[in-house]
Amino acid sequence: MSTIAVNAITDANGGNTTSINNTTPNAYNTVGKNRIINGNFDFWQRGTTASYSVTSSQYLADRWHMRTTATANVTISRQSFTLGQTDVPNNPKYFYRWDITSHTSGSGILEQRIEDVSTFAGNTCTLSFYAKCNTTQTLSSTYIQVFGTGGSSDVTTSGSSFSLTTSWQKFTATFTLPSISGKTIAGGDDYLNIRFYMPDTVCTVDLAQVQLEAGESATEFEHRPYTTELQLCQRYYFILSGNLFSTSYSTASLGNVFHPVTMRATPTYSATTNTGGHSLNPQGPNIGYIYSGTGSTSSVTGLAGDAEL
Amino acid sequence: MTYKLFNDLEGNTAGVQLLAEQKFIPFDEANRDYQEYLEWLAEGNTPEAADG
Numbered sequence: 001m002s003t004i005a006v007n008a009i010t011d012a013n014g015g016n017t018t019s020i021n022n023t024t025p026n027a028y029n030t031v032g033k034n035r036i037i038n039g040n041f042d043f044w045q046r047g048t049t050a051s052y053s054v055t056s057s058q059y060l061a062d063r064w065h066m067r068t069t070a071t072a073n074v075t076i077s078r079q080s081f082t083l084g085q086t087d088v089p090n091n092p093k094y095f096y097r098w099d100i101t102s103h104t105s106g107s108g109i110l111e112q113r114i115e116d117v118s119t120f121a122g123n124t125c126t127l128s129f130y131a132k133c134n135t136t137q138t139l140s141s142t143y144i145q146v147f148g149t150g151g152s153s154d155v156t157t158s159g160s161s162f163s164l165t166t167s168w169q170k171f172t173a174t175f176t177l178p179s180i181s182g183k184t185i186a187g188g189d190d191y192l193n194i195r196f197y198m199p200d201t202v203c204t205v206d207l208a209q210v211q212l213e214a215g216e217s218a219t220e221f222e223h224r225p226y227t228t229e230l231q232l233c234q235r236y237y238f239i240l241s242g243n244l245f246s247t248s249y250s251t252a253s254l255g256n257v258f259h260p261v262t263m264r265a266t267p268t269y270s271a272t273t274n275t276g277g278h279s280l281n282p283q284g285p286n287i288g289y290i291y292s293g294t295g296s297t298s299s300v301t302g303l304a305g306d307a308e309l
Numbered sequence: 310m311t312y313k314l315f316n317d318l319e320g321n322t323a324g325v326q327l328l329a330e331q332k333f334i335p336f337d338e339a340n341r342d343y344q345e346y347l348e349w350l351a352e353g354n355t356p357e358a359a360d361g
Contacts, residue, residue, distance in 0.1 A: 149344055188339030254318070265339035270332045279315050280333040281323055291318060293360070308341065 034222040035114050036194070037063045037232045039129075039210040041078065041094045045239050049077040051101075059308055061096055062233035063112055070106030070200070075099040079206065087168040088130045088208050090221065095130075095208035098198055108198035112210075113309035115235075115264060117145050117190035120214060122179035127194065128172045128218035129210040133164040137199035141173060144195060145180065149187030159195075164205065172218040188265060191309045234260045236308045237267075243299035244290060246278065251295045253278075257288040263307040272302025312346060313357035325356055 011019070043062040050060050053073045059065055060076045068074055077097045081088065088095070098110060131139060141159030160173035177192070194212060198205055209221040224232075238260050246255035259267070262285045269280035269288060276298030282288040282305065290300050310329060317323035324335045325346055334342040350356075 149338060189341065189344070266335040266337035268332050268334045268340060268342045270330065274331065281315070281317055282333065282335045283317075289318075306342070307339075 031222075031224070033213045033219070034211045034224075035119055035192075036112055036210050036212050037114075037236075038229065039221070040092055040223070040229070041096045041208065042226070043230055043233045044078050045233065045237060049075065051075045059237065063236060063308075064096065065109075065111050065113060065308070066098075067109040067111070068106065070108055071104035072100055072106060072108060073102045074108055075101060081208075090223065092208055095206050098205045098207070100198065100202050100204070103200065103202050105200075107200060109195055110198065110207075111193050111195040113146075113191040113193050114212070115191055115309060117147055117151075117183075117185060117192055118180055119192040120177050120212075121145065121192075122177065122181070123214060124174060124176045124216055125212060125214050126172055126174045126216060126218050127159075127210075127212050128170060128221075130168050130170050130208040131162065131164050132166060132168045132206050133199070134166060134204040136166070137164050137201070137203050137205070138162065139164055139199065139205065140197045142195050142197070143175065143177060144193040145177065146191050146193055147180075147183055147185050148190035150184075151186040151190060152183040155183075164199075168206075168208070170218075174216050189309055231261050235262070235264050237304070237306050238263075239302055239304040241302060243301050244303050245299050246276075246290050246292060246297060248295050248297050251293070253292045253295050253297050255290045255300075257290060257303060257305075259286045259288075259305055262286045263305060264309070265307045267305030267307040270304050270306070271300045272304075274300050276300070310349065311357065312349065312354075314359040316359045322359060328357075 041061055045062055046060050055068055057067045066076055078094050079097045080094055081092055138161050140161040143157040143159055145155040155178055157177055162171045211221050246253035266282050266284050269282050276292055276296030278290040278292045278300050280290055313326045313328055314322050315324055315326050324333055326333050337343055
């Protein structure tokens with residue numbers, strides 16, 4: 001085995017932009033370049049399909065917030081790619097489907113709220129994704145800097161419109177976000193919002209491999225390790241599938257809850273089943289407990305913590 | 310929409326429960342459910358008292 005110890009690697013023309021396996025190392029293609037979480041739509045902890053009518057505001061696919069300000073019926077679902085397909089490269093498993101089954105008026109919004117409003121502030125970044133629709137339609141976008149509760153007013157940057165066809169296409173948009181100089185951030189709930197406006201008509205829109213990265217060009221979609229991506233999702237939402245038990249003592253019962261990862265904020269707790277009437281007490285970003293003053297030892301099933309933006 | 314306060318083990322108010330959805334919401338300014346509760350309070354509403 002040999003060791004190379006040099007101060008710089010230069011390309012044949014003398015510059016310091018030499019490539020390794022056709023990739024030029026730079027600040028933009030390192031691990032974590034994609035600021036979108038679950039851009040590959042691998043994680044659906046809340047479920048893989050749901051239907052909404054009229055005005056809704058929900059999360060289904062992890063980190064993806066859907067909102068309708070419409071008189072419309074929308075079904076969201078996880079769809080599987082055919083094994084071996086090459087329309088969307090590198091063998092993604094799933095894509096996101098937004099199916100507008102009826103529409104009278106208004107808009108549908110799909111957005112990802114990226115924690116920390118300073119994300120790419122004052123810098124150029126590039127959004128890329130694959131999309132198609134069952135009819136020719138336009139998907140538009142906008143980018144909103146939200147400074148948190150009690151912070152400065154939102155700042156909106158106009159985005160691009162994308163002409164969808166019935167075939168998968170890769171779309172890119174490069175834009176510069178305003179500086180946050182002079183702004184006030186407050187509340188601990190500031191974020192950068194990457195927002196898509198769905199077509200205002202009956203149609204079926206499919207999305208895959210969404211990426212937001214620094215720089216003026218779209219690079220290959222970043223495939224992070226499965227566990228890493230799940231943990232990124234769990235900073236905002238987790239569900240403990242299975243039964244959680246409390247231990248009885250005297251006339252009460254108590255059980256600890258340990259979150260899979262430290263969450264963005266103290267989460268809201270809920271449960272799929274809580275027949276014992278336990279109080280679900282979130283205590284902080286990484287711990288909480290279930291408690292019954294009557295000593296119930298019935299299990300709590302599907303305890304979930306939600307600290308989404 | 311109705312909210313009800315809930316206590317921790319020591320009997321101190323720990324958060325508020327959204328009864329319709331059985332959500333237990335902490336008093337954390339960064340929690341979006343808590344922000345919705347504050348808006349509900351600002352409309353002049355009052356939560357139910359916690360169980361004794």
